[in-house]
Amino acid sequence: MAWDFTTDPEFQKKLDWIKDFVDNTIIPLDLLCDGLDQAQLDALWAPLKEEVKKQGLWAPHLEPEDGGQGMGQVHLALIHEILGRHSLAPEMFGCQGPDSGNMELLAVGATPEQKERWLDPLIRGEVRSTFSMTEPFTASSNPTEMTTTAVRDGDDWLINGHKWFASNGSVSDFTLLFAVTDPDAPPHQRASMFVVEKGTPGMTVVRDVGSMSHPHVSEPGLLYDRIGGHSEVVYENCRVPNENLIGAPGEGFLLSQKRLGGGRIHHAMRCIGQAQYAFEMMCERAASRQTRGRPLGQMQMVQDMIAESYTQLETARLVVMRAAWQMDQGKDHGSSARTEISMIKYLVPKLTLEIIDRAIQIHGALGYTTDMPLEQMYRQGRALRIADGADEVHKQAMDPQILKEVDAVEGWPSEHLPTRREAARKRFGDLVEAARNRR
Numbered sequence: 066m067a068w069d070f071t072t073d074p075e076f077q078k079k080l081d082w083i084k085d086f087v088d089n090t091i092i093p094l095d096l097l098c099d100g101l102d103q104a105q106l107d108a109l110w111a112p113l114k115e116e117v118k119k120q121g122l123w124a125p126h127l128e129p130e131d132g133g134q135g136m137g138q139v140h141l142a143l144i145h146e147i148l149g150r151h152s153l154a155p156e157m158f159g160c161q162g163p164d165s166g167n168m169e170l171l172a173v174g175a176t177p178e179q180k181e182r183w184l185d186p187l188i189r190g191e192v193r194s195t196f197s198m199t200e201p202f203t204a205s206s207n208p209t210e211m212t213t214t215a216v217r218d219g220d221d222w223l224i225n226g227h228k229w230f231a232s233n234g235s236v237s238d239f240t241l242l243f244a245v246t247d248p249d250a251p252p253h254q255r256a257s258m259f260v261v262e263k264g265t266p267g268m269t270v271v272r273d274v275g276s277m278s279h280p281h282v283s284e285p286g287l288l289y290d291r292i293g294g295h296s297e298v299v300y301e302n303c304r305v306p307n308e309n310l311i312g313a314p315g316e317g318f319l320l321s322q323k324r325l326g327g328g329r330i331h332h333a334m335r336c337i338g339q340a341q342y343a344f345e346m347m348c349e350r351a352a353s354r355q356t357r358g359r360p361l362g363q364m365q366m367v368q369d370m371i372a373e374s375y376t377q378l379e380t381a382r383l384v385v386m387r388a389a390w391q392m393d394q395g396k397d398h399g400s401s402a403r404t405e406i407s408m409i410k411y412l413v414p415k416l417t418l419e420i421i422d423r424a425i426q427i428h429g430a431l432g433y434t435t436d437m438p439l440e441q442m443y444r445q446g447r448a449l450r451i452a453d454g455a456d457e458v459h460k461q462a463m464d465p466q467i468l469k470e471v472d473a474v475e476g477w478p479s480e481h482l483p484t485r486r487e488a489a490r491k492r493f494g495d496l497v498e499a500a501r502n503r504r
């Protein structure tokens with residue numbers, strides 16, 4: 066009997082340490098970080114990262130041979146749920162996006178020399194990276210339509226194109242760039258993956274785009290001077306040597322698929338942390354705020370909100386854990402759990418936003434203010450219904466997977482009751498008749 070929902074006690078001790086570290090070190094420290102630039106933040110964060118390394122918890126998403134802890138997705142799910150309580154926490158554990166996915170991509174696609182140059186320093190937390198696929202003028206839900214090109218020129222490649230939403234693009238040391246190298250190839254073999262290092266001539270970071278996460282005015286030249294920005298980047302005859310090509314020409318989709326499987330489930334895991342955090346605030350407020358002589362939590366409509374939220378939280382947790390378990394069984398970067406990953410990628414952010422929204426509601430005006438973390442969680446959480454694939458695209462991806470297992474029938478459906486009754490009569494009619502005659 067293999068069904069088991071317990072956490073082994075040794076691992077629970079690690080989770081307890083992580084929870085304490087996030088709640089009592091990372092969250093309070095971040096409250097004092099307004100106005101610091103990335104270099105100042107890095108200096109402040111360095112001892113925290115050392116502490117995480119000392120605890121053997123650094124880069125938990127990678128296999129040991131790639132410099133990580135090799136914990137598997139179920140253990141990661143439990144860790145990410147805690148790290149999800151604050152957007153900064155994954156950075157302290159070396160598993161923050163987009164670096165974590167880029168590490169996974171380089172781990173599967175890079176040569177030993179490329180790993181030494183880009184992957185190893187990334188794992189050690191010495192450099193930052195960006196993943197750049199999305200373009201402003203093509204519907205990037207379908208990246209086979211992308212227009213950025215890389216053309217072979219002697220020993221080099223010449224890149225031309227316009228990208229945006231390259232997260233951390235203004236503070237990263239290199240970008241993993243997706244570009245078309247063979248426009249005549251079948252759609253999923255047209256593009257390749259390149260490393261473009263910061264400062265390469267022809268690469269211009271135009272601006273960091275203002276967003277719901279960072280609602281500043283967004284003008285050309287305005288760069289967010291710390292992680293968390295989303296950059297618009299133009300490539301004009303940007304020359305990179307062939308050593309910067311990751312994998313073979315045309316393998317861009319294959320490599321990015323390996324990257325996205327893990328990234329998507331980690332997003333969902335962290336969402337649960339956000340939902341849990343919001344739920345805790347909701348419950349505390351419901352128990353504390355008095356009206357008409359009793360706590361809010363004794364009002365039926367508030368009880369309904371709490372019950373709905375608890376049910377959604379537990380539902381989300383279970384489906385994420387199951388997808389994580391399935392990934393661990395498959396050991397194939399999520400290919401065998403594609404339907405489950407698509408499901409949680411759209412479902413969990415949706416449930417999380419609903420829970421945060423209720424927490425805001427129960428706090429009344431206070432919930433709408435920047436005195437509580439809820440408004441920021443709500444704004445940031447909205448991105449996950451679009452980033453790493455819009456909800457609609459994930460739902461659409463599920464359909465063929467589900468229907469693949471189904472045989473089409475002609476005529477009446479298999480469960481058509483008159484047809485089934487007739488078949489049953491042929492099979493069991495005599496037995497039923499005999500039983501009826503016993504009276």
Ligand SMILES: Cc1cc2nc3c(=O)[nH]c(=O)nc-3n(C[C@H](O)[C@H](O)[C@H](O)COP(=O)(O)OP(=O)(O)OC[C@H]3O[C@@H](n4cnc5c(N)ncnc54)[C@H](O)[C@@H]3O)c2cc1C
Binds near residue numbers: 163206231452455
């Ligand atoms: C916070 C954030 C961070 C991001 N970080 C990165 C990053 O680091 N690197 C990167 O490359 N990209 C990044 N992105 C971009 C993200 O991956 C794209 O926004 C996403 O793939 C959708 O592409 P699009 O914006 O071009 O929307 P479009 O493709 O234009 O789609 C717009 C809408 O159309 C609908 N739609 C699209 N396709 C279908 C369909 N097949 N069926 C039904 N409806 C559909 C959906 O409602 C969708 O939201 C980030 C986005 C956000 C919000």
